[in-house]
Amino acid sequence: MSLEFHDLFSLKAMNTLGFDAVAERFVQIQSPGEVEELHAELKRSGDPLLLIGGGSNLVLAAQIPGIVAQLTIRGCEIETMDQDLVRVTLGGGENWHATVSSLLDQGIYGLENLALIPGNVGAAPVQNIGAYGVEVKDRIEAVEVYDWQEERVYWLDNQACEFGYRDSRFKREGGRYLILRVSFLLSRTPATVTTYAPLNTELSPNEQKDPRAVYRTVCRTRRDKLPDPEQIGNAGSFFKNPVVSQADYERLKAAYPGLVAYPDRAGFKLAAGWLIDHCGWKGRQMGNVGVHDRQALVLVNLGGGDRGQLERLAGAIQADVRETYGVELEPEPKFYP
Ligand SMILES: Cc1cc2nc3c(=O)[nH]c(=O)nc-3n(C[C@H](O)[C@H](O)[C@H](O)COP(=O)(O)OP(=O)(O)OC[C@H]3O[C@@H](n4cnc5c(N)ncnc54)[C@H](O)[C@@H]3O)c2cc1C
Known part of the structure; x- marks a missing residue:
């Protein structure tokens, strides 16, 4: 062996x-x-x-x-499909952000909104990573897996991955698959997505068409808004943005006119950070863990924190949000074991 x-x-x-x-x-x-x-x-x-x-x-x-x-499987194969379309097949052990930057440098576009998301390529499909109006499912062609049940390697096409909001069959059937490689369909012609602020507010119409300008703005905004795990321990957004029905959204909006929400396929997606912030949690500490003082959606390890402390903090926030708004917050990271 x-x-x-x-x-x-x-x-x-x-x-x-x-x-x-x-x-x-x-x-x-x-x-x-x-x-x-x-x-x-x-x-x-x-x-x-x-x-x-x-x-x-x-x-x-x-x-x-x-x-x-x-x-730690590495590799980046680039296949030209036609004048625009490029198939990029990446080893699951490749670093996500380094890959996004390198593809952009080679004039291959489509992942720029997902810059600076930590982690590796193999985990990206697990929770269907997303940011600034793009989800990785929008660019994935297929995922190569080792199936522990069937004891074989095969490809699942995009539809078979059953992607959802921060969700996929890899997450739901946790433990069945190991992701070996991921293939993406990307483009040599810029086709930027700038529906989200600050991309549609800070960039001029010309800049909005430039993937490099989008990339730079995403990186700068993330550096301003999110704590760097090298400086202060965190797992990014700790809760998913809860999706509520139109009726619940209207009830909440009437009671809390400042509520931040976005239309979603199933109703309205509420900004979890807003809900937590307006319950007064921003900057609060419990033991050695706390809520980040600039971003209420991020829970941080202030040094010497542990899972028990984080669970107590997350539970207290969930209870407060449930009592105040009648909304359930679901953690985004996986607790193990
Ligand atoms: C500062 C910060 C910002 C973040 N911003 C975002 C964001 O904007 N959008 C977003 O969606 N997420 C965000 N995240 C969350 C995180 O970066 C992503 O979920 C990322 O894809 C996790 O990658 P990882 O390699 O670190 O996975 P890990 O944390 O190591 O693992 C995550 C899950 O994937 C499984 N897994 C890992 N590798 C494989 C594999 N090869 N095959 C099968 N399963 C596997 C693990 O068992 C686990 O269940 C952020 C996190 C931080 C710390």
Whole structure:
């Protein structure tokens, strides 16, 4: 067996919340062949498995039983389909933001709104990452998986991935698939999406057509608004924006005229950050964790925080929002175990 397992491996530097978490065993997977080896070892040991990418959407307990495996499969194949259309197939272990930047530098467009989202390519389809009016599902052609049930590698096309808002079959059927590679359909002709502020408010009409201007504005805005996990531990937006019916939206809007909401396929998507902020949580601390002082949707580790403390803080916020607005907040990151 070529896999190299590390016992009692610290994941502190591998989760952006910066929690002290120790994996019973840790291994890196560099090829589909090694996935099969890992599968054999899982069957032999009966260990549970956690797949980890950049650890930017995970809330880890102090002790992680079984095996934690990180996919490090690299690679970027670019195939020209016609004058405009480009198929880009990326290894799941590639860093997301570095890939977005590199493609832009090569004049390949379509991912610029998703710049600076932390993590790896392999995790991007799991919660269908999205920002500034674009979701990764809008650009994914297919996802190559290892299916632990069927014990084989195959491609799922976009529809078979059953993408939803911060959701996919990979999330719902957690544990069935390991994502090896992702193929994207991108373009050499700019076709920017600038429906969201500040892209439609800060950029001139000409700049709005320029993917590089969109990229720069997204990066600058994210740096201004979101705390850098290198400076202060966090997992990005901690709660999904709740979707409510038209009737509930109208009831809330009448009671709270300042409510921030966007029309959505199923009704209205409420800005969770607004709800939390208006319950007075921005900047508040509970033990060693707290709510960021500039962005109420981001919960932070102030140093020495742990999962228990974060769960208590998140629970208190959920209870407050439920009592005030009658709205349920659902956490976005995965709690493990
Ligand atoms: C500062 C900050 C800003 C963020 N902004 C955004 C944003 O704008 N939009 C957004 O959508 N998200 C955002 N996120 C969340 C996060 O960056 C994304 O969800 C990202 O895709 C997670 O990637 P990761 O590699 O870190 O995954 P991890 O956190 O390591 O894992 C996330 C999930 O994916 C699973 N997984 C990981 N790799 C694989 C694989 N190869 N195959 C199958 N399953 C796998 C894990 O088991 C886990 O369930 C933000 C996070 C931070 C810290």
